[in-house]
Amino acid sequence: QKEVEQNSGPLSVPEGAIASLNCTYSDRGSQSFFWYRQYSGKSPELIMFIYSNGDKEDGRFTAQLNKASQYVSLLIRDSQPSDSATYLCAVRSFSNSGYALNFGKGTSLLVTP
Amino acid sequence: EPEVTQTPSHQVTQMGQEVILRCVPISNHLYFYWYRQILGQKVEFLVSFYNNEISEKSEIFDDQFSVERPDGSNFTLKIRSTKLEDSAMYFCASAPSGGRASGYTFGSGTRLTVV
Numbered sequence: 710q711k712e713v714e715q716n717s718g719p720l721s722v723p724e725g726a727i728a729s730l731n732c733t734y735s736d737r738g739s740q741s742f743f744w745y746r747q748y749s750g751k752s753p754e755l756i757m758f759i760y761s762n763g764d765k766e767d768g769r770f771t772a773q774l775n776k777a778s779q780y781v782s783l784l785i786r787d788s789q790p791s792d793s794a795t796y797l798c799a800v801r802s803f804s805n806s807g808y809a810l811n812f813g814k815g816t817s818l819l820v821t822p
Numbered sequence: 823e824p825e826v827t828q829t830p831s832h833q834v835t836q837m838g839q840e841v842i843l844r845c846v847p848i849s850n851h852l853y854f855y856w857y858r859q860i861l862g863q864k865v866e867f868l869v870s871f872y873n874n875e876i877s878e879k880s881e882i883f884d885d886q887f888s889v890e891r892p893d894g895s896n897f898t899l900k901i902r903s904t905k906l907e908d909s910a911m912y913f914c915a916s917a918p919s920g921g922r923a924s925g926y927t928f929g930s931g932t933r934l935t936v937v
Contacts, residue, residue: 743925752913752928753865797865807870807878808853808920814864 711736713800715813723821728785730816732798735779742774742781743810745797753797756783788820824848826929828914834935835904843899843932845914854897855915855926856889858882865913871897872920904936 712735722728732742741760745753759765759772759781771784781800785792795817799810827846835841847854856868869879869889876889888900897916901908911933917926 741924752931755925755927758925799865807855807872807876808917808924809855809867809870809878809880810926811867812865 711739711800711802711811713798713811713813715796715798715816717814718817719819720816721819721821722788724788724790726788726820728788728792728818728820730783730785730796730798730818732781732783732813733779734781734798734800734811736800736802736811737776737779738802739776739779739800741801742772743799743801744770744772744783745799745812746792747795747797747815749795756796785818788818790820790822793818793820824927826914826916826927828912828929828932830932831930832933832935834937837906837936838903841901841904841934843901843912843914843934845897845899845929846895847897847914847916848918848927849895851916851918851927853877853917853920853924853926854891855917856899857913857915857928858910859913860910868899901934904934906936909934909936 714733743758744756747753757767759774765772769786773782795815797815798813854871859865869883911931914929915926917924
């Protein structure tokens with residue numbers, strides 16, 4: 710069973726702080742890692758993806774991947790109240806011929822003014 | 823910005839009835855997907871569709887489910903005989919390509935309530 714694990718939270722950070730969201734996965738054949746944001750009652754929105762070890766930055770967001778530790782994280786700098794949402798980690802494996810994503814349950818982030 | 827469009831936004835149906843959920847993917851996308859999310863649970867993969875055929879499906883996607891791309895724009899999910907446990911938000915998604923760098927765009931979803 711391929712598992713994607715996230716701490717459900719809520720993770721509470723003050724406005725302007727760095728929020729750090731973590732995700733671990735069980736399948737060593739995983740090749741791509743995606744972060745989605747989901748507001749309550751809405752559909753997931755793609756934030757960014759990463760597939761090489763190391764860091765990848767996009768604006769206020771940085772994704773970090775460590776395949777040896779089977780760990781991926783998302784850092785949100787200068788957190789804003791509008792960042793309050795559930796953050797979903799999703800993983801794609803080599804074995805997914807149809808490029809399916811396996812999602813974690815998500816971490817709820819609350820940014821307080 | 824191009825969108826994935828889903829209709830209806832909310833459907834209520836009686837147990838045992840057939841439902842068809844409709845999606846219009848982004849026009850130049852080639853890969854199409856259905857996912858579902860039961861309230862309070864994670865987003866779950868149902869099926870992927872490429873080149874007019876199913877390329878992958880999950881254990882959830884049993885004989886009660888089918889997908890179709892009846893014309894060049896629509897992509898549908900049919901549930902033949904709905905069960906109470908089919909109540910969920912159903913998301914359609916599309917992607918321009920496959921591969922490791924291909925994230926996809928989700929539609930706004932159809933909330934299916936089976937009573």
